[in-house]
Amino acid sequence: MELPMTLQAALAEQLDSAQQAEVLSAAGEVSRRYRAREKKSFQIRNRAEALAYALARMPATYGAVCRALRYSLEGLGGLTQAPLSLLDVGAGTGAAAWAAAGLAELSSVTCLEYADEMRKLGESLMHGEGSPLKQAEWSRLELVSQPIGKRADLVVASYVVNEIREEDRGKVLAKLWEATGKLLLLVEPGTPEGFRVLKEARSRLLESGAHVLAPCPQEGPCPLPDGDWCHFVCRIQRTRLHKLAKEGEAPFEDEKFSYLAVSREKGNLCGARVLRHPYRGKGYVRLELCSKEGLKQQTVSKREGPLYKAAKKAVCGDLF
Structure with missing residues (x-):
C-alpha cells in the first residue's frame, strides 16, 4: 500500500519549497519524540517539523486507516450507497481524510486539528493539483476543552484517544459519538496500551448505545486472555522521501495498529x-x-x- 500519487506529488512540492536539510534534521527529532510518547513535549513547533512529521508518519497513518476503514465499511452494507460526510478529528496533516476519500464517495470533508503548523500544511496538501479534497474545510479545535460543533456520517479519530489524558477520555469519546451520524472509527497503535485504550472505549460506547462493526464479530466481553491484544499489520511501500525521513533503505515498513468501528445501526457482518x-x-x-x-x-x-x-x-x- 502506498500514498496516492497526488498526495506524493503535493508532499514533494512542499519539500522543494523548504530547506531539505532542515526538514530531514527535524524528522529524526520528531520521530524520537513520537515513539517516546512524550505527551508534554510532543508538539509540532514549526513548519519544518510539520513537514517532517508528514513525510515520516502520513504513509503509516494512511495505510492503517485505509485497512481499518475498509473492514468497517464491509459491515455497513446499504448504508454506504449514498455519499458520506466526513469529520476527521485530530486530523494532523489529513492522512485519514485522504484514506477515506479513496474508499468512499464523500459529500463533504471537515478536518479538525489544534496544531497550527499541522493544520496549515494539511490544508496546503489538499489544495494541490488533482486533489480529491480541494473542498475540504479545516478548523482549529482543542478536543478536550471545546465542543466539536459539527456532525458527520463518518467520524474518524486516528492516533488521537491514546494521546488524551485518561481522566478526559470519557468526555472525548462522548463528544466523538455525539458527532457521529453513522460510523465512528478509532485507530490506535497496535500495542498493548493502544488495545487497552480501545477496549475501554468499546465498553463506554456500547453503554452509550453504539453497535460494534469491527473488528469484533460480537458485542460481548472480549475473549482474549490477559496479556494478549488484538492488532493488525499493514505493509507500506516507502517512497524516496519516506526513506529520507526515516533514514533507512528498506523498501517498506510494517505498521501495527489496533482499531474499533462502531455504528448507530447494527451491521451485517457474517463470519469470524x-x-x-x-x-x-x-x-x-x-x-x-x-x-x-x-x-x-x-x-x-x-x-x-x-x-x-x-x-x-x-x-x-x-x-x-
Missing part, C-alpha cells in the same frame, strides 16, 4: 475475524479466529474446495 497470520501447511490452512462464540482454531483442507481457496487468500484482519 482472522486474528493471526494463517499457517499454510501442505494441503491445509490453519486459522486463528475470533467468532461470535469466542476464540477458535479452524483447519481447512484442500478437499473443501472453495473454502480452502478462501482460506489460502485470507490474511490477518480479514473476515472468514
